[in-house]
Amino acid sequence: MLEILLDATVRAGTPILFATLGAIINERAGIINLGIEGLMLIGALAGFAATQASGSLLIGVLAAFVAALLAGSIHAFITVPLRGNQIVSGLALTMFGIGITALFGRSMVGLTISGFERVAIPGLSQLPIIGKAFFNQDLLIYFSFLLVVAIGFFFYRTRWGLALRTVGENPAAADTCGVPVTLARFLAVTIGSGIVGIGGAYLSLATTPMWIENMTAGRGWIAVALVIFASWSSYRALAGAYLFGGITAMQLRFQAMGTTVSVHILQMMPYFFTILVLVISTIRLQKGSSQQPENLGQPYDREDRK
């Protein structure tokens, strides 16, 4: 029972995990990206379409990454060199994502592919309780583990990571140290968006190997909230994503058991917890233990006179 629940938790949490990681990379560089929901949808459709056409899941994942990266470059272009309003641009990106995937996804509705299969890792998958949930999963889930560690390592152990964090905290300081601020922000937004796209692709290539219009169902917004909950750390993003995965898995379980509680109430739970998490994290932020990049949301203009 617990094994099954854990397994469902990891599977439901993974798309949110990818999206949160991508958003963290954006925000660490100082750019708020509210286009996560749209980027996930673009990733989901691009991944499904490419796999459907080529028959290769790897090509599907790559297509999702590239498509979301290109869509993210719109946000990057508006917010970094043009110094536009990050909130407005991000919201526009989400609406663009919803619209364009609905349009181009119409021909994909009803088609099927064979999605990611489970690959057991010898030895580890035999561990009691956690073995099945964490080590008898598909390749994208293993990739997400690697990504969590790689992003943590990048930010805290490499010089580029330090430079990127500095860009988000105080771009002028980074600039006077010779860090190319505009380039760093542009790369963070585009690559971060690409990773968000993989989160979308997980839905259409692994969770349910098909295309359904608006299949992200608000998971992108949960990711936006989780970035704050995770204090901009990739490891805490993992914990946060699985927390939401757990809530989703549990409400599905309840439904399967046939409780008398209305399905709508149960389906509401993840979103209800999003609000709860935001309230708690925001209170924590105000108490001063803030990890928020200091220049989050602020465009950088070198010649701006203060």
Place this chain on the structure above:
Amino acid sequence: MSNLLQIKNIRKTFPGVVALDDVSLSIAPGEIHTLLGENGAGKSTLMNVLTGLYRPDRGDILFDGSPVQLSSPRDSLALGIGMVHQHFMLVPAHTVFENILLALEGVPNLYSRRKYKQRVQQVLDDFALDLDLDAPVWKLSIGAQQWIELIKLLVRDCRLLILDEPTAVLTPQESARLFQVLTKLRDQGKSILFISHKMREVMEISDRVTVLKKGCSLITLARGEYDENRLASLMIGEDQIPMWIKPACKYEELALEIKNLSARNDRGLADLDNFTMKLYRGQILGVAGVAGNGQKALAEVLTGLKEASSGRIFAEGKDITNSTAKNSYIAGIAHIPEDRKSIGIAPDMTVGDNLIMKNFASHAFRRWIFQDRAAIRKNATAKIVQFSIKAGPDDNPVRYLSGGNIQKVIIARELSEKPSVLVALYPTRGLDIGSAEYVHKVVIDGANQGMSTILISEDLDELLKLSDDIVVMFRGRLVGCVNPQTTTREEIGLLMSGEVQI
């Protein structure tokens, strides 16, 4: 002697402002060259051109004899030009080591923490500096942060070091230490471009001085060719300095009493710690201290902008602790805030609107729920004449005014209701000498008419000149009270550094 750096006829404009008109200057290897000028003369703009932050509209820069294009800080750094900015270029949330590491050259992407820590520690040891590399920068004093900025240049092996008013945040003792380090660097053959408007320092450290005025380089003088008077008259030109006579405080009527006041900052640390003092009618009380030792919190608590966590404030016997800004104003406490443009005024509104911001609801400026534009304009015209504000055309937004004139607008507004106490937080910071003298005159005139002033300043000369008494703040506590007639700069300096207490 060939020049390390030569700049010729530099011009830089911003929308609506000519910041630099025509500046030429040369710096030799191994000299300390001071750039002297009033605020607004273009010193900082010139520095930002040299560090590649601003691109000049025209003019040539020659480094080592060959022309160079400085289109980004990378270009400047590659040549070995580094700068300690007035607004620190540090990340408060990062550790000292992380801040310095980013400035280091040739660090591979995957670096060995141990190796580079050693290298940074080596530089610290060379200059006998004591800093905890793993401490986050926000925990350090402003003085220590200044050293980190300097170390960022030293680890890079810069050939030309630019320091923009580095002593503004240091105690006299720390400044002396800084000058030792700078002299040592000069003797090693490095060139230093030093910016200051403190005459005492300029006389002490410079090999040559260039005077900048209204965006033009006026003259360059070598040591021996100048004295304080000559430099001052070059810098100020024909500006008139008003005369005034300071009355002695009688210490009769109590205007304000602060008892055991404490307040916390955003990080939960004590900004004000058991602060107690008395202010008498007509008294000018100077508050000295290194910036960031609770001066701002004191001003904000007194004016109702910040809550005290404990303690009491009495204005003429009435308890006004934790009142709102509006009630503090009614109690007769006026405020000249630290940050003119962001707190003192609404930059995009007109002079007239800014002048009535504190009493817009008064019947003098409204008819029922509508503004009385005629009355507002009349008030503006009267105040512009009374305080000789250069306000430009009628509906000119305040942000187009110079710093000195913006300060006059704030003073005109704050004094309009005849306050009993004026809390002035760094009121002359960034002002040219003429405007600073004007502020001094306002304070003295107020004292003559019975207004008390709490004058918070980092300029010891200003405090010694104006105050009846000087109290010194350190980490939110009052560590001493001295008489300006009998004290010395050294005594105040020791109090400021927290080493002694009276």
